[in-house]
Amino acid sequence: MSMQPNQSQDGQKETLFIDAISQALWEEMERDPGIFMMGEDIGPYGGAFKVTKGFIEHFGPERIIDMPIAEEAFTGMAVGAALMGMRPVIEYQYADFISCAWDQIVNVAAKYHYRTREAVPMVMRAPSGAGLRAGPFHSQSPEGWFAHVPGLKVVMPATPYDAKGLIKAAIRDNNPVIFFEHKYLYRRLKEQIPAEDYTVPIGKAKVQREGGDVTIVTYAAMLQTALEAANKAQEKGVSVEVVDLRTIYPLDKEIILNSVAKTGKVIMLYEDTKTLGIGAEVSAIIAEEAFESLDGPVLRVASPDAPIPYSPPLEDYYLPQVDDVMAAIDRLAAY
Amino acid sequence: MQVKPLDLGTKELMDIYYLMRLGRAIEDRLNLLYKGGRLPGAIYLGTGQEAIEIGASYALEQGDVLAPTHRDMMSQLPRGITPREVFLQHYARAGSLTHGKGEDNYQGDLKRGTFATVSMLPDFYPVAAGAALAFKLRREKRVAMAYCGEGSTSVGDWHEAINVASVLNLPVVFVVINNGYAYSTPVYKEMKVANVADRACAYAIPGIIVDGNDIIECYQETKKAVERAREGGGPTLIEAKTMRMRGHAGHDPATYVAKDIIDLWTERDPIVRFENYLTERGLLNEESKKEVVGRVNEAVEDAVNFAEQSPYPEGKEAVGDVYAA
Numbered sequence: 164m165s166m167q168p169n170q171s172q173d174g175q176k177e178t179l180f181i182d183a184i185s186q187a188l189w190e191e192m193e194r195d196p197g198i199f200m201m202g203e204d205i206g207p208y209g210g211a212f213k214v215t216k217g218f219i220e221h222f223g224p225e226r227i228i229d230m231p232i233a234e235e236a237f238t239g240m241a242v243g244a245a246l247m248g249m250r251p252v253i254e255y256q257y258a259d260f261i262s263c264a265w266d267q268i269v270n271v272a273a274k275y276h277y278r279t280r281e282a283v284p285m286v287m288r289a290p291s292g293a294g295l296r297a298g299p300f301h302s303q304s305p306e307g308w309f310a311h312v313p314g315l316k317v318v319m320p321a322t323p324y325d326a327k328g329l330i331k332a333a334i335r336d337n338n339p340v341i342f343f344e345h346k347y348l349y350r351r352l353k354e355q356i357p358a359e360d361y362t363v364p365i366g367k368a369k370v371q372r373e374g375g376d377v378t379i380v381t382y383a384a385m386l387q388t389a390l391e392a393a394n395k396a397q398e399k400g401v402s403v404e405v406v407d408l409r410t411i412y413p414l415d416k417e418i419i420l421n422s423v424a425k426t427g428k429v430i431m432l433y434e435d436t437k438t439l440g441i442g443a444e445v446s447a448i449i450a451e452e453a454f455e456s457l458d459g460p461v462l463r464v465a466s467p468d469a470p471i472p473y474s475p476p477l478e479d480y481y482l483p484q485v486d487d488v489m490a491a492i493d494r495l496a497a498y
Numbered sequence: 499m500q501v502k503p504l505d506l507g508t509k510e511l512m513d514i515y516y517l518m519r520l521g522r523a524i525e526d527r528l529n530l531l532y533k534g535g536r537l538p539g540a541i542y543l544g545t546g547q548e549a550i551e552i553g554a555s556y557a558l559e560q561g562d563v564l565a566p567t568h569r570d571m572m573s574q575l576p577r578g579i580t581p582r583e584v585f586l587q588h589y590a591r592a593g594s595l596t597h598g599k600g601e602d603n604y605q606g607d608l609k610r611g612t613f614a615t616v617s618m619l620p621d622f623y624p625v626a627a628g629a630a631l632a633f634k635l636r637r638e639k640r641v642a643m644a645y646c647g648e649g650s651t652s653v654g655d656w657h658e659a660i661n662v663a664s665v666l667n668l669p670v671v672f673v674v675i676n677n678g679y680a681y682s683t684p685v686y687k688e689m690k691v692a693n694v695a696d697r698a699c700a701y702a703i704p705g706i707i708v709d710g711n712d713i714i715e716c717y718q719e720t721k722k723a724v725e726r727a728r729e730g731g732g733p734t735l736i737e738a739k740t741m742r743m744r745g746h747a748g749h750d751p752a753t754y755v756a757k758d759i760i761d762l763w764t765e766r767d768p769i770v771r772f773e774n775y776l777t778e779r780g781l782l783n784e785e786s787k788k789e790v791v792g793r794v795n796e797a798v799e800d801a802v803n804f805a806e807q808s809p810y811p812e813g814k815e816a817v818g819d820v821y822a823a
Contacts, residue, residue, distance in 0.1 A: 199635060225635055231665060236624045236658035243628025243642070246608060247563075249635070251628075266655075270616045271625060278600040279607075279614050282822035313820050337822035 174358045181349035183323035183356060185214050187330045190360065192222055195250060198334060199226040201237045202254030211256045212290055212349060234263035242272050245285045250334060258291030258343055259303045272339040273314030282337040292345040292384055292434060293482055298473035304435040309341050310412040316365055317411040319343040321386035324356045325409055328363030336365060345383040368415035374404035377495055378422040380445055381432040382408040385483060389432050392488035401492055411441060419445060420453050427458035428495045432488060437465035459498030462491045501559055504721055508781055514556060514713060515776060518548045518769050519794045521572035524584055527798050532748040538590050539601045544569045546743030547675055549768035552576055553716030554673050557724045558643060563629050565613040565622035565644040571603040573645060578610045581801035591808040598811040620646035623659035623672065630668035641727045643671040649680025651694050660735065664701040669727035671720060672735045675710065677742035682754045695737040703733050710740030711768040
């Protein structure tokens, strides 16, 4: 799977999703000596996914700190260091382990500024998502949990360009930001991205494909599923617009509502479990603020309310597929 | 940096005496206000713990940071948190350090080196370790200190924080106020070890037990730990044995504590003990004691009046400051 490569231009470089993140981290650490990293196996080993490969050799063990298995501790330590004026970036080896740090994130990091007006600038990186036959404990999409916690920002890019620009924006943000990296995209998605420094604003969605008949609102790895479905629908004469949220919280309502006004039909496509997830929120916003624009029901295409299974046929059944999106498009065609 | 001596001079001793008296008086008044229904929320008092509350915190220098819990209001007094700020916070007024957002003792001011705690304890053990890490990375000779009760030592954060702090040799002092009870649960139902400090060996750091009602010992042992941390000697665990002389919170009459236990600890009252210490050294007499108590009462009276006359925040401010700019 790969994005349509952009026309190769001067200063552009074809870059994998994972390398876009590594490069951004590297460049930010070069820019600001207040940035340092904590995580498990991020030092000489370079991280479970090798995002920080070569970092400790360049930045040294004081800025690339291998941690014992202690997610609560190093999350709380990030809060403490941030309050002392540093800009810590921490890595949870898999997003699944972020639940081990739940209390520090939700009770300490998220609520500190609200009470004291002291900023907590920290980034929590977490490789999330399924599709790698990794089973119930290495595949989860926990973004919905954290999007429900005021005080946190939740970012989830779908392209190398956005991954690089958004993690830079996250590091420069003065709030605790959880940055979910869909690990299925790490080495499967590449595109031309600029060599020069740039950021992508947190809280802004993006229309990844324009269309007039149906809107698919999605994010992260499901963008690829949405684009594939959009191409298939085009063959049947249905024009699909694809909105990539990019940031889960704060949600870009404006871009969603603009698209709904244009198409009147919406599919919310996401990999997290269906009930009480991002899709429910987007549907509710549309119901509250764009009711008059709707020509059909808002449909959710998402994972079933079950843990993520290991066996390939089980996981394939579990994850939303292009055919599931096509079925939703067909259903909306009746309206 | 002005560093306090291990053997405190007269001025410091009298400062400490004032702070102990002030802490006790603030808590007595908070108790009355709570019982009279004058406060919107709860109270968590550390009465009986004055020696460790003030003695350990007093060992810090300017630039150091302290992470207290909700029972440790008194520990913030040596850092410069004022009686007015304490009452504004309890009265939930706009001018409080948390602008009415945080409850009772959940306040702090980083400019004066104190964190605002949360209810989940000891969540600020890792946070203090993180502050210490920042100091270490920047080569600053600053120290972080975190407080918690013995109840918190059953929580994973406690062990994770001490372990990491030891592994990274961080300038942090961990103070455990062993006051006999985690809410209603006595120590023997909390742990099998005889002393919390015994756990220090598991992390290869010093574990020191102090008489939590003897402020000189509390100060001196903490002071040694603070300066060891400052000089690169790494973390220390200090266990102060004391007694929580009131219930867990204002609503709790603590009928689960036998009266003879309270009687025993009443005889060990840290303020009376310190008064005897000062009197024996000719530093305190009835007249100077009266003078201190008078100043304390004046400060408390002023603070209560100030807080009562201060405005509440406007309702709409409930949604402000969720995010930093």
